[in-house]
Amino acid sequence: MDLYGEIILDHYKNPHHHGRLAQPSISARDTNPLCGDEIQLDLLIDDQGQILEIGFAGIGCAISQASTSMLSDELIGKSLAEAEQITNEDIYELLGVPLTPSRVKCALLGLVTMKKALTLYKLNRDE
Amino acid sequence: MLNVDFIKNQFPIFDRKINGKRLVYLDNASTTQKPQMVLDGLLDYYRTMNANIHRGVHTLSEEATEVYEGVRIKVARFLNAQEPAEIIFTRNATEAFNLVAYTYGEQNIYSGDEVVVSALEHHSNLVPWQELCRRKQAILRIIPLTADGQLELSKLPEFITAKCKLVAITQMSNVLGTIVPLEKIIETAHKVGAKVMVDAAQSIAHLRMNVQAMDIDFLAFSSHKMFGPTGVGVLYGKRRLLEKMPPFLFGGDMVREVGPYQANWNDLPWKFEAGTPNIADVIAFGKAIDFMMGLNFKDIAEHDQQLVQYAREKLLQLPGIILYGPAVNGGIVSFNVPGVHPHDVASILDGEGVAVRAGHHCAQPLMQRLKVPATTRMSFSIYNNEADIDVAYVALQNVYKIFKIPTTS
Numbered sequence: 001m002d003l004y005g006e007i008i009l010d011h012y013k014n015p016h017h018h019g020r021l022a023q024p025s026i027s028a029r030d031t032n033p034l035c036g037d038e039i040q041l042d043l044l045i046d047d048q049g050q051i052l053e054i055g056f057a058g059i060g061c062a063i064s065q066a067s068t069s070m071l072s073d074e075l076i077g078k079s080l081a082e083a084e085q086i087t088n089e090d091i092y093e094l095l096g097v098p099l100t101p102s103r104v105k106c107a108l109l110g111l112v113t114m115k116k117a118l119t120l121y122k123l124n125r126d127e
Numbered sequence: 128m129l130n131v132d133f134i135k136n137q138f139p140i141f142d143r144k145i146n147g148k149r150l151v152y153l154d155n156a157s158t159t160q161k162p163q164m165v166l167d168g169l170l171d172y173y174r175t176m177n178a179n180i181h182r183g184v185h186t187l188s189e190e191a192t193e194v195y196e197g198v199r200i201k202v203a204r205f206l207n208a209q210e211p212a213e214i215i216f217t218r219n220a221t222e223a224f225n226l227v228a229y230t231y232g233e234q235n236i237y238s239g240d241e242v243v244v245s246a247l248e249h250h251s252n253l254v255p256w257q258e259l260c261r262r263k264q265a266i267l268r269i270i271p272l273t274a275d276g277q278l279e280l281s282k283l284p285e286f287i288t289a290k291c292k293l294v295a296i297t298q299m300s301n302v303l304g305t306i307v308p309l310e311k312i313i314e315t316a317h318k319v320g321a322k323v324m325v326d327a328a329q330s331i332a333h334l335r336m337n338v339q340a341m342d343i344d345f346l347a348f349s350s351h352k353m354f355g356p357t358g359v360g361v362l363y364g365k366r367r368l369l370e371k372m373p374p375f376l377f378g379g380d381m382v383r384e385v386g387p388y389q390a391n392w393n394d395l396p397w398k399f400e401a402g403t404p405n406i407a408d409v410i411a412f413g414k415a416i417d418f419m420m421g422l423n424f425k426d427i428a429e430h431d432q433q434l435v436q437y438a439r440e441k442l443l444q445l446p447g448i449i450l451y452g453p454a455v456n457g458g459i460v461s462f463n464v465p466g467v468h469p470h471d472v473a474s475i476l477d478g479e480g481v482a483v484r485a486g487h488h489c490a491q492p493l494m495q496r497l498k499v500p501a502t503t504r505m506s507f508s509i510y511n512n513e514a515d516i517d518v519a520y521v522a523l524q525n526v527y528k529i530f531k532i533p534t535t536s
Contacts, residue, residue, distance in 0.1 A: 003474055004529045013531075035498030036487055038472070060499055061470035062530075106470065 003097050004062065016073050019022035021055040025078065026124065028117035032105050037064040049080045053067045056113075060108050068092045068110030076116065084118060086111060100106070129422070129430045133430075135510040137418075143226075148480030151201030156301045156329060156459055157484055158351045161415075165355060168414035172407045176384030180398075180406055181380060196230045197404055198413035199396070205416050206346070206363055207337040209352040212395040213369065215362040216409055220328040221251035223347035223362035224295070226399065227324055228255040230372040231345070232293070238264040241290040243309070243321075245270040245278055246496055247300040249335040250325040250489045252347075256295055273497065276303040277450040283315050291321040299330035302488045302504065303452025304435065306334070309341055317342065322368070328352055332508065333457045334402040335430055338363055355415030356408040362399070369395050376401040427509060431458035434507040434516065441520045445527065446534055451497060459501040461488075462521070467530050475529060476503075479522040 022025075022040035031038045037060030045052035046071060054072040071091065075083055091111050092099065099107055135141055138160045141150055142400060152160060178187035180195050196211070196322060203211040217223045232255075236242060242256045246269050260267045270286050271279045287294060288471045294316045299306050309325060316323045324345035332353040338346055340429070345368070350359035364372075373394055374381050378401040382390045440461045442448050447465035464472055469485030476483055484504045487494045505519065527534055 004471070009530065031492075034486060036494070037468075038500070059468075061468035061474075063470070103470075103474065 003099075003103070008062055008066040008095065008097065011069040012062040013050050015065055017054045017056060017069065017076075019055050020057055021053055026117050026121040028120055030109060030113040030116055032060070032064065032092050034102075037061055037106055037109050039068055039109050041068070041095070041110070041113045041117050043075075043114075043117050043121070045080065048112035050058060050082070051075050051078050051083060055109070056120065061107070063099075063103055063106040064109045067091055067095055067107045068113075071110045071114065080118060080121070083114065086114075087122075089124065129509055131430075131510060131512045137164070137230070138510055139163055139166070140511070141310055145480040145482070146478055149518075151481040151518045153480075153505040153507065153511065153515065153519060154482045154484050155332075155508035155511075156352075156488075156504065158357070159332060159354050159508055160510065161354055161356065162418050164418060165411050165414045169356060169407055169411035172410045177395070177407075179403055186521070191406060191410075194413070195404075198409050198416070201413055202361055202415045205336070205420070206361075207339050208363055209339060210366065213363055213366050214441045215364070215369075215396045215399045216300050216404055217357060217360040217362050218405070219348075219351075219360035220326065220347040220349040221255075221360070223345075223360050224250050224324070226346075226362055226375045227345050227372075228259045230375050231322075231368065232256075232259040233263070234372065236260075236263045236292050237245070238295050239290065240265040240292045241268050241288070242266070243268045243286050243287070243294045243296075243316075245272060245296055246272045247276075247278070247297050247303065247305060248295070248490065249297065249301055249306070249326065249328065249495060250491070251328070252295050252297060252324075253492065256293075265292075269492075271493050275308070275454075275529070276300065276305050277349050278305075278307055278312075280308070280311060287315045287319055287321060291316065291319055293322050293324065297326040297329065299327075299333060299453070299457040300490075300493075301329045301506075302461050302490050302493055302502065304456030304461075304506075305453055306330070306457050309343075313342055319343045329459075330457060332419070333424075333427060345370060349407070350412040350415060353415055354418055355412035358405045358408045359412045366395065369399070370376045370400075374398050374401070377458045378402050379421075380404075422492070422509065423512045428457075430509065431456075431507060434458065434511060434513070437517075438505060438507075438516045439511050441516060444520075445523055451502060458507040459504060460506075461504045463499060463502055464526055464530075464532070466532060467526055469501045471530075472523070475526045476519060476522045479518060481519045483519070506509060 021042035025045040029040045039058040042055040157343040176190045178191045180192040199211045288324035322344040331348040346363040351357040381401040449463045451461040
């Protein structure tokens, strides 16, 4: 089955940056109600706007969990501005497998949750 | 005994391949496939008698009207309703529940009244009642389940009390296949003066329905789950109830006389059929009724049981697999593979040409009770056989291989 290569399965079985952070700068949660995927994402951000640490927890299919794991690898050390630049296409490239429309939502759940966290973080900062 | 090969040959979709493999369609609870005669019915209407119905004097219109109303008569017979005027065509079962909620519900449910549903319900027979209760400050009560997914019948008197005005209940669970003993529920409800609305969306293709014998007040189902086209549903209601209900949608066809500032209503059933209906698909649906009338419901039930039993036996050979619901049911097996999300199971099965459904099956409260976010679901129909289950089984073994789940304990 094309979708379930070694890399994706490895990220699913041993997701990187798995587990909630003790003192996150911001947290966000999103779900894919169509199938029961859920991601909770914590970010630790320093004063210079750099992402120091990421932690995520969630239940869901291999694609949603693996893509979040891969995304979290990408985010470490990036600035908020760089994080905001990450596109859907970047996620597809990270996964490196063809996705049917119904699996696209799974693949993007991590990114959607991350962007939600960034928005919440900026709103908090502006207050 | 169903002659599965003979039946299957009537369904042209089985000619196509999925990912190079033969189509093993095990998602019948979502929708069923269509026999050639239904497809022919649809095209024939547009090719030979397409016209708007009910008011035309010309030949095409008269022919279309006769066939359309002829389907209403067929449905009445199929359900053993007293008369065709008790059959209302909607878009689907969901619309039928909304129709009753917005008309009978608005008119008869008041603050402090109770509406009772079960923990098995599909969202279409749950959310309209949630909203009705919210609007009218009524109370929604949910009959709980036993460990194996049947209704807690011993609790019925606790839930269906003098405060209960309406019981909305499924005849067959689309997740667990549980067949609900309607007679008991209807008896209990009628004793306290409550009406009963039955969700027959799943059961209509598996169990013979007799609305008069069961003294059912309202019933809803969809054409597309019984080999008919999408876009057509049926609401059955007892005449004396429908007569008192105000219309749901307003416009043409449901009126009698219209002045500039007011109108009065047409007779049943047209009072509830505003605007040009889905004429073509109702006519095609009539062919689906013909098709089902050619089958024996005893054979269908026997077939369902056989496949459920076979599937469960095979699935239980897979280490750690979890099956949900009663072993004896209307043709559905919901399960989970340990450590693998249903979405992934369904994707891998799709690679082998096997269509199943993964998710909450529009029954999130039931999933919450089962304490799982989702299940994978196989649902059988008259064109499935043990060979189909064998293909699914091999594909499931593949799931275990891919996710490296130990197959020996």
